[in-house]
Amino acid sequence: MITCSAPGKVYLFGEHAVVYGENAICCAVELRTKVSVEKSDEIIIESILGRTRLDHDTHPYVSYVIEKMRQFVDIPGVRIVIESELPVGSGLGSSAAVTVASIQALNHLYECGLSLEDIAKTGHEIEKMVQGNASPTDTYVSTMGGVVMIPQRKKLELINCPIVVGNTHKFSSTKQLVGNVSKLRSDFPSVVEPILSNIGQISILAEKLVAEGDYETIGKLMNINQGLLDAIGVGCAELSSLVYAARDNGAISAKITGAGGGGCMVALTREDNAEAIAKAIENAGGEAIITKNTAEGVRLE
């Protein structure tokens, strides 16, 4: 059996603004989806969602991966087993991770010779097939790892402090939230365009701070970014509650990560208070995960 894994990601800065070409900084995190593959007589896909054949309802990403990989190689039958540390549909890039890890696992099994660039590109095509519209950010960061400035795809220094993720477990639709921001922007262009542009400016300022490891100032900017995300309507009571629980207990910073409206928030913490902040997030009703960033994108296990 061949096993590959790919990481999830958090946005340190710039979600939503990135949709309008503004800068964002995204960071791969050490929470991985593992995909194991072996040749078989039939197609079998196994995950916590069940055991299926090609099934675009239960396992849409992996089903499309198999179909797409059939353009490169004959795949009569394969058994694919998925295990994930990433909560599904919560803004941590779980769909990109399963897609990228599946492509790389089949790439190794069938010796297709796909490069990392090919994997990121194919992964993005598959995300678009399933979601209708998706930015290439998640699949790119999951493939390449590291801290990445978008849209330039420039690798920055790693973030050398704990990252605590808080999951509200409240469902949110990225498509709907992106649509809401688009409507707000066309209703009030003179107000909303500068907000999006200011979010982009924050990422530009932060690039140098990431290189310097100045997490205190990065944290101040993340908190400003959070205020601007609230201003464009992508916050919610559950996210705010976790954000303030983290900040009130000494987090360097806390903000939404991803589309908002539910899903996850992210906090940067000092080495000695990650546990306390995770506890505060749990007490405020969220599920906390302590993690760190990772330089490694998709890899063979």
Ligand code: MEV
């Ligand atoms: C969602 O994780 C991030 C958004 O910026 C949408 C996107 O970039 O596709 C809200």
